[in-house]
Structures are given as C-alpha cells and as structure tokens.
Amino acid sequence: MSKSRWFAVGSADQSAREPGADAADEALAYDDPKLLVVFCPQAYDPPVIVRQVRHRSGSVPLIGCTTAGEFATGGSDEPSVVIAAFGGDGFTIETVAVPSASENMRLAGDRVARCLPSPEGHPYRALLLLTDGLAGDQQEMLRGAYAVLGAGVPLVGGCAGDDLNMVRTFQLHDDQVLTDSVVAAGIASNAPLGIGIGHGWRRVGEPILVTRSGENRVYTLDDEPALDVYLEHLGVVDPLQVSGRELTELALMHPLGLGGRGGNEFVRFISGADFDEHSLACIAEIPQGGLIWIMEGDPESVLSATDAACSDALAALDDHVPLGLLAFDCVARRLVLGDDGTRTELARLLTCASGAPLAGFYSYGEIARTRGIPGFHNQTLVVLAVA
Numbered sequence: 001m002s003k004s005r006w007f008a009v010g011s012a013d014q015s016a017r018e019p020g021a022d023a024a025d026e027a028l029a030y031d032d033p034k035l036l037v038v039f040c041p042q043a044y045d046p047p048v049i050v051r052q053v054r055h056r057s058g059s060v061p062l063i064g065c066t067t068a069g070e071f072a073t074g075g076s077d078e079p080s081v082v083i084a085a086f087g088g089d090g091f092t093i094e095t096v097a098v099p100s101a102s103e104n105m106r107l108a109g110d111r112v113a114r115c116l117p118s119p120e121g122h123p124y125r126a127l128l129l130l131t132d133g134l135a136g137d138q139q140e141m142l143r144g145a146y147a148v149l150g151a152g153v154p155l156v157g158g159c160a161g162d163d164l165n166m167v168r169t170f171q172l173h174d175d176q177v178l179t180d181s182v183v184a185a186g187i188a189s190n191a192p193l194g195i196g197i198g199h200g201w202r203r204v205g206e207p208i209l210v211t212r213s214g215e216n217r218v219y220t221l222d223d224e225p226a227l228d229v230y231l232e233h234l235g236v237v238d239p240l241q242v243s244g245r246e247l248t249e250l251a252l253m254h255p256l257g258l259g260g261r262g263g264n265e266f267v268r269f270i271s272g273a274d275f276d277e278h279s280l281a282c283i284a285e286i287p288q289g290g291l292i293w294i295m296e297g298d299p300e301s302v303l304s305a306t307d308a309a310c311s312d313a314l315a316a317l318d319d320h321v322p323l324g325l326l327a328f329d330c331v332a333r334r335l336v337l338g339d340d341g342t343r344t345e346l347a348r349l350l351t352c353a354s355g356a357p358l359a360g361f362y363s364y365g366e367i368a369r370t371r372g373i374p375g376f377h378n379q380t381l382v383v384l385a386v387a
Helices: 019-027 046-057 105-113 138-152 226-233 244-253 299-315 331-353
Strands: 006-013 033-040 062-066 070-072 080-087 091-098 124-131 155-159 171-173 176-178 182-189 193-198 202-214 217-221 256-259 265-268 270-274 279-282 291-296 324-330 358-363 366-369 381-386
Touching: 006 019, 006 070, 006 324, 006 358, 019 033, 019 046, 019 080, 033 046, 033 091, 033 182, 033 358, 046 062, 046 080, 046 176, 062 091, 062 124, 062 182, 070 080, 080 091, 080 358, 091 105, 091 171, 105 124, 105 138, 105 182, 124 138, 124 171, 124 193, 138 155, 138 366, 155 324, 155 358, 155 381, 171 182, 193 299, 193 366, 202 226, 217 226, 226 270, 226 279, 244 270, 244 331, 265 291, 299 331, 299 381, 324 331, 324 366, 331 358, 331 381, 366 381
Parallel strands: 033 062, 124 155, 324 358
Antiparallel strands: 006 080, 033 080, 062 171, 070 358, 091 182, 124 182, 155 366, 171 176, 193 381, 202 217, 202 291, 217 279, 256 265, 256 291, 270 279, 324 381
C-alpha cells in the first residue's frame, strides 16, 4: 500500500477498556491521515467513543454514526467500534455537518454537497453521506445534493441506526455528537472510486396503485387505507391486532418496491404507521399515482445481490487493485440471512476485497446515486470500492 495513498480499518469490541481508542490505533496505520469514518453501537455511549477516538487522532477530520450492527476485517460477532481511515496525498477530503436537517431536507442536501473539493490531479470524486433516516424524506435531501453536483458526481452512504429501536439515531462530526443531521465527506481522489448496488428482493402478487400520499407518508392504496391494504396482502385480517413492533418485524421482511428503469426496483422500508388514520410512514417518498409491489426475499436471493454489488463496485475501478471497501448493508437483509447467512455474506465481501480491508455497518437506508436523480434505497447493499 503506497504511503501516498492508503486505506486502513480498525475495530474493537466491549472487551477492550477503550474500544474507540483501540480501533483508532489500528486504523491510523500510516502517516498523513485525511479522514476517519466511525461506526459504533448506540449502547457504547457515542460521546465517550468520540472522545476516545479524538484522543488518538487529534484533529483528523471525522464523520460517523450509530448503527444497527457493524462489521469489519477480522471483526467479531460482538457489537464493535469500527473505524475506516483514508490517508495520503492521493486523497483530498473536506467534511461538513448540517444539523436540524428535517427542517428543510433539500437545503441540507444542498449544504453538504458544497463540501466537495476539486483539486487538480484528483479527477475521481464522490460525496460520502451519513444521515438520520428517521428525520424525513431522504430522497429530498439527495435532490438538494444533486442540484449542486449534477450527474457527474456519485453519492454514496447510509442512514444511521439505533439497534432497531426506531426512536433516535446519532451522527458524528469531529468532536460533535448530533441527531436529526447529515454529515458528509467530499472525497477527491487520484484513482478510481467504484460503487455497486444490490438488494435481492422480488415482487409478490399484483401491483398496487398509490392513490394518496404526501412526502414520506402513504394514506391510501387502491383507494383503501394504506395500512389495511398492506396487512391484508400479508394475511393480517385485523390491523388493530398488530402492534408497532410487530409491524416493524413484518416490514423488515416485506418492503415496498417502486418500479424503476430497466425493470429494476427502488426498495422502500415501512418505518411505522399511524394506527388512527391507518396510514404508513416510509423513510423516503412514495409518489402518488405510482405503482408499488409487496416484496420478499430469501437467503439465496440476498447473497446473490451481495455478489452483484461487489462485482459492480470492483468493475468500476477499471482494473485497479482495491485498497479497501466500505459497505452499507440494510439491517433487514441481515435478518433474512440469519447468523449463518450473515457470516457467509461477510466472507463473500472479504473475498471480493481480495485481502484489502473492509468496514461497514447495518443501516436504516442506503445511498447510491451513480446515474439519474434517484439515489435513495432501502433494504439494499451498497459497496464503495476504493482503488
């Protein structure tokens, strides 16, 4: 790994006295670090983890978030602090945080997009985003970023988690611990950056017409209350017998699919419901007048999507050897795979990396815009390969 361009990963679980410090020591493998990307369990107390990391890293720019699980090269099955580090003069990186993002999601996207540097000799660029998926319509935030950057700059990243409590997530920027925020790193590189996407879900049954929706809430499907229609498709006769937690469990295994170009779907996670008005809440917009499908998956289909996402990310490197991988994997895919399947997926990601380090987390939404305006996904795997 050239000293002028490097990528390293560190991880430490709760058996370490200071997991943030230990993970940082491992990630800071070479001189001239340019960025730390930190993933940590909410139960580890994010302000404490940030202090531990900053004690080791000093003023190195930092972005990160809490998760619904983490994984890394050589990591354990236990919750862990995972840190990826970019370094060397092969990268020019700037970071930004936008708090209170839900007040104007499009403006938040506009503001974070302006951190992307444009130095000479670094023609490959990407905007890495970590955001609060519970804060509002994430696609609206990406529209704001797209309006600034246009089609030539890919967007990649994921939504923070809170171990499936679906209450509040945290985003990290330098020594700050934020919520309802977007944090971002604008990355300019002198070698390629590749992005791959795959979800592994398939359509079930007939399409359903979205007859009334607004922002990230769906009110009626086929002119009937959206919650009732969704549950009836899954064999639930009485919606009032379903708790919020039970709805989350159903939604994790049965997302909604929106038709996309070329027969591909954008998957949408149902994050909650209003049981009084029988509406559904999603993490991103479900357009009124469009068609949706109930989706399902199994371990085989999910692992096939893992292979596809990895292959596409590496193919975009134009035969360069990967320095490392960052992966943003929806927690719902983890639940479909189970413990054994999750280990299999990690093994496939490591094989894809060909010995290069890997860092990633289980998310509440995934960001990958490589062409066109849409770029927000749910229950999908996104892989960023760094050459």
